[in-house]
Amino acid sequence: MSTNKLEDAKKAAAYRAVDENINFDEHRVIGIGSGSTVVYVAERLGQYLKDEKYHDRVAQFVCIPTGFQSKKLILDNGLQLSTVEQHPIIDIAFDGADEVDKNMQLIKGGGGCLFQEKLVSTSAKTFIIVADHTKKSPEYLGTMWKKGVPIEVVPSAYVRVCNDLENKLSATKTILRECIGGKAGPVVTDNNHFIVDAHFGDLSNPEELHTKIKLLVGVVETGLFIDNASKVYFGKADGTVEVMKK
Ligand SMILES: O=C[C@H](O)[C@H](O)[C@H](O)COP(=O)(O)O
Incomplete structure (x- = not known):
């Protein structure tokens, strides 16, 4: 289009x-x-x-x-x-x-x-x-949006959160979101946090995934509404x- x-x-x-x-x-x-x-x-x-x-x-x-x-x-x-x-x-x-x-x-x-x-x-x-x-x-979330589930995290905890997402919640890939142009380094949110994009494939149960991600230490909020x-x-x-x- x-x-x-x-x-x-x-x-x-x-x-x-x-x-x-x-x-x-x-x-x-x-x-x-x-x-x-x-x-x-x-x-x-x-x-x-x-x-x-x-x-x-x-x-x-x-x-x-x-x-x-x-x-x-x-x-x-x-x-x-x-x-x-x-x-x-x-x-x-x-x-x-x-x-x-x-x-x-x-x-x-x-x-x-x-x-x-x-x-x-x-x-x-x-x-x-x-x-x-x-x-x-x-059908499922993750079909049209292929960039992963955005997760807002406390900056000092991002490595820990990425490890937990991959080891405990079976994320296939986690990426600390980087700025594109303008500034080198990670995206910093309006609340001074980082964003991790976590890949899980198709999400057949987004409610359950949201709850599990929220329980990880260092997670401020998930992009699953x-x-x-x-x-x-x-x-x-x-x-x-x-x-x-x-
Ligand atoms: O962080 C951004 C927000 O969740 C936006 O509302 C979302 O990305 C949709 O944006 P757009 O209307 O540009 O597709």
Whole structure:
């Protein structure tokens, strides 16, 4: 699919997700995730802010970011920025995903934001995923996303975590994520952690794997988002959107 078509698909998913799920009278605290698709969620909210019919209500929204990129998205679109410390209960959150399986379990963290994304998404009463259709798994997680399960780790523990993932949890390969261009060395998350990408092949039981990884010393959070999403919007190349819900 051409880059333009892919962008159209992301935009279609994000716009429809906002249009169908924001309740302008009831919602006030909005989580804004990270990645290239959620850019269009912030853009859509910015459009509503400029619309005089919605302006007063959207101006009252406080937006909770999942990292530096989303903080900037919120500000660039004229929206009000706040923190999860000030608003530990979020009315609705929007975010992207790297892969979504048939049970709406997710792999996230391809862009390196997973801990803060999980904090925001699990603090939200409703969590909406926006994605292009290439993120939809035919069956198991690990089918479309081949870069491994992202795991956020305490820097000093990364060797120990990699060893445990391979020796105790049978990961076939673990990779400390490196920066590509700009800086030599590992990716450092917004919370000053490292990311390990762990390969397990197809994930037939992501819930169990998530629980086992979380128990390893040095693991902060996994990129497996279990029973978290309320709905998923998949944009397609022809501009249509498929909605998945339970
Ligand atoms: O760490 C990054 C996040 O989990 C993103 O939401 C995820 O990688 C999807 O990003 P995109 O919308 O760019 O595909």
